[in-house]
Amino acid sequence: MAAEGTEDPSNNGELTNPLGLHEPEVAEPSKPDVELSSESAGNEDLGAPALPYTAEGQEEEEGELPGEFEKLWKLTSENPLNFNIWTDLLQYCEQEGHLRASCQAFNAFLARYPLCYGYWKKFADIERRAGHNIKAEEVCEQGLKVIPLSVDLWIHYINLLLGTLDMNLPESAHRIRCVFEEAVASAGWDFHSDRLWDLYAEWEKEQGNLKAMTAIYDGVLRVPTQLYNAHYEKLKTHLTSHPPLDFLSPEEYCMVRAEYKQTQKQAKKERSDIAANEEERPPGEEDPADDGKDSEEAVQKMQELILASREEVYQQNEAEVRKRWNFEDAIKRPYFHVKAMDRTQLKAWHSYLDWEMAEAEMISMDAERTTAEGSEESKKDYVAGHGRVLVLFERCLIACALYEEFWVKYIHYLEPRGVEDVRNVYRRACGIHLPYKHSIHLQWSAFEEKHGNASEAQRILESLEMVLPGLSAVRSRRVGLERRAGRLDVAESLLKESVQQSKDNPSLHAFYSIKLARFILKLHRNPSRARTALQEAIEISPDNGRLYQNLLELEISGDVRANEGAVQQCVAKALAAPLSPKTKIHFSQRGLQFAEDFGTTVQSLLSKYEDHQKLLKEHDGKRGAENGDNDDPEKMSKMDDASATGVQTAPPAMPHMAMTTPPPTMMGGDMSGSYGGYGSWYQQQYGGYGSYQNPWNQYNQYYPPS
Template sequence: MAAWFSDERASFAIMAARFSDARASFAIMAAEGEMNSNGDLGEPSAMEAAEVSTLPPPEMSDENGCTDSATEASAQPETAFFSAPPDTEDEGSDLPADFERLWNAAHDNPRDFTSWTDLLQYCEQEVCVQGLQSIPLSVDLWIHYINLLLGTLDMNLPESPKHIRSVFEDAVVAAGLDFHSNRLWDLYFEWEKEQGDLRNATAVLDRVLKVPTQHYNTHYEKFKVHLNNSEPKEALSLEEYEEVRAFCRESQKVERAEQAKEKGEERPPGEEEPATPEGTDSEELMQRMREQVLVRRDKIYQENENEVRKRWNFEDTIKRPYFHVKPLDQTQLRGWHSYLDWEVAQLKKDTQDHNKDLNKTDADVKEDPEVTAQPQREMEETKVFCDDHRVRFLFERCLIACALYEEFWTRYIQYLETCSVDEVRAVYKRACDIHLPSTPNIHMQRATFEERHGDLAEARRVLEALDKNMPGLAVVRLRRAALERRAGQLEQSEALLQEAVTQSKEKPTLHAFYSIKLARLFLKLGRNPSRARSVLQEALEISPDNDKLHLNLLEVELSAETWSSAEAVQQCVTRALEAPLTPHTKILLSQRGLQFVEEYSNSIQSVLSVYEAHQKLIKELGGTKREAESGDEGREKLSKGDGGSANGASEQVPPTDPQVPVTMPPPPPMSIDASAQSGGYGGYSSWYQQPQYSSYGYQNTWNYNQGYYPPS
């Protein structure tokens, strides 16, 4: 605690000696809002109190953390589990009114020690309040805050006990489900006893008896001692007292009647049971009532013990429940995953069982109208609290120790997506703005979430902020361009890619990547091959050895009108052959040009001319034999894939000896998959030569070029 708020406490200590500096310090706090995760005054977080958690320091104990969940204080979910004190800040003032009052009192009489003490106590309390708004799962911080109130509030005032009780309620609702929340519950129980309200003390113990905690058995022992030391009329609620008293009195009458019958004694007519003073119970009756109450509580205790037993091994694997910058070991990470899996499965099972019980009860009521909801109420009373709150609470506990692990934030978000969009937004805000500001994946997931739910402005803001904070990530810029394209803002999408092209000229690989994306946008969506061609040609001036640029430029030329693209295609191929590309790429581009003239040229001379140039290129690059062997391998695979044998395929493969005439263009020196990765070019020769067609009665291999080109 001291380390967490050391800077703040130091600034307020200085206030006692230099009140002018302290006034400025508190003014900064009021103006800037919340503290940052180190306890220092920082930039305003702009986060709602119930939606935000900051990282607890390593010095704090195991109970420290954050949550947005509620506990079993009521059967209905709580929308806000912690209510901060009402805002006393006057309109038009930068500081709270209470601070102004205490400050003026100390300033008017600087030698009055009590005035300074009151001011310092107020300041310490306001730090505590801000801490609890940011870390509502911290059991230590709640206990510290409650003890601070107990030491400063005048308990003789009627509103003081009410305020303390409300803070206790906020505390157990916020952190009461923690496996190590025993001290908080014990403090609440002892305080209620000191107030002399035994019914409230019993109610506190009744609630904690349904919570699986580390010291669950001590709570039951405290309940027994508390019940034995108190009269049932004072300790039990009026409803339970009347119910148990009537049951025990009836059992007393039955037992006495049976005893009298066994002895053969009969009471004279008109003689009744020994009377007791009005409004009092006999010691025997009170003891019977205590025993009956314990019988009822024992059912709850056994259920809770079973729940603790289920969770004990999971809790035992959690060696570091607090936050630390050091990585967690794999055993603890697996333990958190297993714990979450189990808790979610438990919720599903309990939900199914509950629905079955409700259906059964409804059926009983339909069959017998006299059936009431009493059995159902008893079932709910004896059932340990294990609903959606517990799953959320465990996620929040997990995100304390695992705050830097994106996978747990993603799991929590996926769980909440079926419940509430606003809750998912709150978790995304905490994850992205506080814990994972430099993890791009979860920011992009957040933008996708906002776009999916129709908030395009927020999706743009998230991606713009990520692009600004982590410049150079191509996937982020592409996400921004894609978002604008889906929103119908094609010009804005083009502008984003054009900006990326301009900014990446000093990085040739990245520049080529953005240029290809921009060219495809012009070609596919803008229907403007001229602009696409211009972008790629400019990129080639910077990166002439980039094979992907040459391939995409060829695609642009091939997509143009046939009558106007023949010359452009050949120019593109020629440019590629003169560029410092690998032989592999040159042969690929040359073959693609050959295929184009085969399919679209109106002159046989042009076809033969391109073919001869292609054959010459293969010989110059020394790839004839290797490519022929590659073609054999490809045809063998193709034959196997169609149910043929490898031997059958090899019988029909043309000879690979360089002296034997080849009557077909050789296949490209790359596999089908590799050509697909290069833009879908090449690999066409497998369509020209199909060994499996021999099964249709062809005597020779079907050769697309057989009898078409002269031998080479």
């Protein structure tokens, strides 16, 4: 697989922040997942981040910027989402070496694409070539705050310090050592961190600090890395090239020496070959004094004991590496790039994460079982297992930073473990990499509200609405947030504002009008104002059946004895509107059913029935005319036969209703006309009254039922 240090031709970055370090809340404008409204379409640079990476105290060069730079800079301003235009600008700055232009370009680029570790390195080199060593260090430090798992950037930073610090000063060596410690703590658990560990060990060797060199190799011996075997070979060479006193800590040296002496005594006793001076002495006589020097035999034996203890750790680490090898081999692009990843790569990351989380869960269960026994080793294993999951997620969120699914997966893993950790992930995802992915912003807002931070939830939604103006999901969430907080006046004003602003978009205007009407009716108990809101919307969108449906529901929900006229007036208005024939049939049927259930006169009921039959015949006639050429002769013959034998068929308007047995004729005589026919029809249809809403299930997609 590709090694971690292998740079992509575009020098793109490596990793996000596994330690939760502070990051500037800037927006890397990935491709929006929604269609922007006309208001935002003319402003492509909306939500562009500020330039937070400028080194403090930086003095800009005087004079005008080069003309070619101004031309390229204008192109990036007009096309801020075009990655290639940015790289052309940065390449020009590198070639020309104009410091002011370079700082302006790199600051703007890295604010949008902070995971491109290669450009942090280039920016630092530009500052160093200009003689600004302190500023070059600051650039590296700022980059490492964003991608602390970047082995390449750590090595670049360390080499920068090694080339600029006066190593004759004792504080310089101390600073280098501190940076190395921070580097291995941040990036040392990466599978491709081998070069960092080797550089650290070699540097300590140059300093003549063999004990520190041993500690470094002991550390990497417990880390599953790609070159784990090479580290072990170097450790063995190191341990067999020097006496233990030189490379072991005092504590471990004493333990190894005592173990060696114990094994020697045990071996002599087993051979029953105890020398005279080794025989048991009288009470009060002490053992011969130890001169503190080890013989060659003692050195060799102690080295064997030391190697044996390391061999056991190595075997355990090798087992961990083997578990992960195939997963690592499947990852072909561990760096950041704006190009889309193929499905195979996305699946590889998902599989690896799922496996690592399952491993950590098993370790956690084992740790719980041994908690009663107080096993410190189990606790360490649990911490290591959780740490490996975190590192893997952070590695994944370099290559997959623009994929919302991995951020959400990370959040779900962290949520049971700590609120602040989840909050930090949301900040990074929404503030830097996914400024236009509204769904994860909505999740973040709900998360903050859930944990009692309503003001932050409100801020998140307001900021998102500035980036994606006119998005109904965001405005609806804002309304709900204000309503849950008890600020009904604010919630209503937001809906009214939406109604006013969406008049040029009839569908959206109808949506908000329905929202507003239901809000007023349900929370303010004011049917009159709700009715007005719907009637005003109908004037703008007379062909929107959902508006009539909600108006009808409003009238029916009131006092049916007082609202009979209003209900039938609403039905008549819908029948006169430019709605589809099927929609009109549904409204006519609803009016007929209302007349049957709550009508005050039978004349009204019969009138509604006759009107409904006419509407059915008109619809059936139009459908027959449209399909006349396709009529099946055999089917038509069967229908004629059925008519001849007097078999009654269901009305064409309700083809899905089950046929029921016609009721006996009422009031005697032939009741085939008017009410008698309605009685037969109604007997068939009334049992299906509860399914009346089925044709309106599509409405639920537009607006969920209350």
